[in-house]
Amino acid sequence: MLKQQGITDLAKMVAALPSAEKQRFDGIFHISSSIGRLNPPPPMHKWIEEHFGSVEAVLEQRIVRVTNLVTMEGSSFNELRSQRPMVTEPPEALEKLITEDLDGPFCRPLEGTPEDVFGRVEGKHSITASNIAKFDGLHGVVIFDEHDPLTFSEERIGDYIDTALEWAQRAHATDGDARYFFLLWNCLWRAGASIVHGHAQVVLGRDMHYAKVEHLRREALEYRKVTGRNYFDDLYLVHHVLGLALDMDGARILGYLTPTKDKEIFLISEALDGSLRRAIYRVLDCYVRGLGVSSFNLVIYMPPIGPVEEDWSGFPVLVRFLDRGDPMNRTAGMGAMELYASSIISSDPFRVIEVLRVSI
Numbered sequence: 001m002l003k004q005q006g007i008t009d010l011a012k013m014v015a016a017l018p019s020a021e022k023q024r025f026d027g028i029f030h031i032s033s034s035i036g037r038l039n040p041p042p043p044m045h046k047w048i049e050e051h052f053g054s055v056e057a058v059l060e061q062r063i064v065r066v067t068n069l070v071t072m073e074g075s076s077f078n079e080l081r082s083q084r085p086m087v088t089e090p091p092e093a094l095e096k097l098i099t100e101d102l103d104g105p106f107c108r109p110l111e112g113t114p115e116d117v118f119g120r121v122e123g124k125h126s127i128t129a130s131n132i133a134k135f136d137g138l139h140g141v142v143i144f145d146e147h148d149p150l151t152f153s154e155e156r157i158g159d160y161i162d163t164a165l166e167w168a169q170r171a172h173a174t175d176g177d178a179r180y181f182f183l184l185w186n187c188l189w190r191a192g193a194s195i196v197h198g199h200a201q202v203v204l205g206r207d208m209h210y211a212k213v214e215h216l217r218r219e220a221l222e223y224r225k226v227t228g229r230n231y232f233d234d235l236y237l238v239h240h241v242l243g244l245a246l247d248m249d250g251a252r253i254l255g256y257l258t259p260t261k262d263k264e265i266f267l268i269s270e271a272l273d274g275s276l277r278r279a280i281y282r283v284l285d286c287y288v289r290g291l292g293v294s295s296f297n298l299v300i301y302m303p304p305i306g307p308v309e310e311d312w313s314g315f316p317v318l319v320r321f322l323d324r325g326d327p328m329n330r331t332a333g334m335g336a337m338e339l340y341a342s343s344i345i346s347s348d349p350f351r352v353i354e355v356l357r358v359s360i
């Protein structure tokens, strides 16, 4: 059987690109490959066979470390880890835990949650609350009318986003200097959610965008200054030429080469329009029903919602998704490597995009 090309073949694939494409790749990404070797004692063989298929599989391990030279994000992929089955089922016990949490404060938001000083925004399937312990002066919660965060539809996702954007406008009307909008959805405890009931959070900052968004804006401007090209367009082209991107009515979907954590998907769009909303839904649906993800982080990066001094030209709307792993697993899933060095990734972007391609 012909072996599918995967992330550990990246250097070979890039070497085979036409020179202009290779140059574009090399302007954004750096690849470092290495081989890890070990000698297991015979009493360990049975355990290794059970966990990795064969002893041979672990004797030599190909590792590829990818660095995004523009943003300085970095990810290490080990073929041993990345060849594990991609499609899994959400654990059965999870459903029980989600149901057990029914009748919490977000099931009765009018009594269970505070409202913002400007009141609540009500959508067809969502309502806002004021966050009780705030990340910033303006910090709200978009509470979904569906308790189970893994039950959603295209209409619902669109409604949550409409409600979030309307919240941003009302918050901005309350404080005209607050212009930097950020949406985050932590789905289930493993992704950082303290409440099970489906909800996203919204913040509107003053003075400067949140550090990682501002960093990306600065790096993209620097890239344009040096190359004369838009960073996000090039990021898409580099992924596209390697078979790591899909286009859905103008929303560009990337199996990102330097993910922060497993299965990171990057959506790039001119605006937070119907196409992007549909793409968000389709990716989430594939995440949960195609890839068996049950705990994820989703964020939306966008330029400020009011006039500011710094240059945001060419900065699109970005949506980033990542898998936080099995919610029944007690290991944190992120350790010192991710926080202080570079990310250790168990998924293969080539296989993630393949599942998405089939599903979308």
Ligand SMILES: [Zn+2]
Pocket: 101, 102, 103, 104, 106, 107, 146, 147, 197, 198
């Ligand atoms: Zn609930």
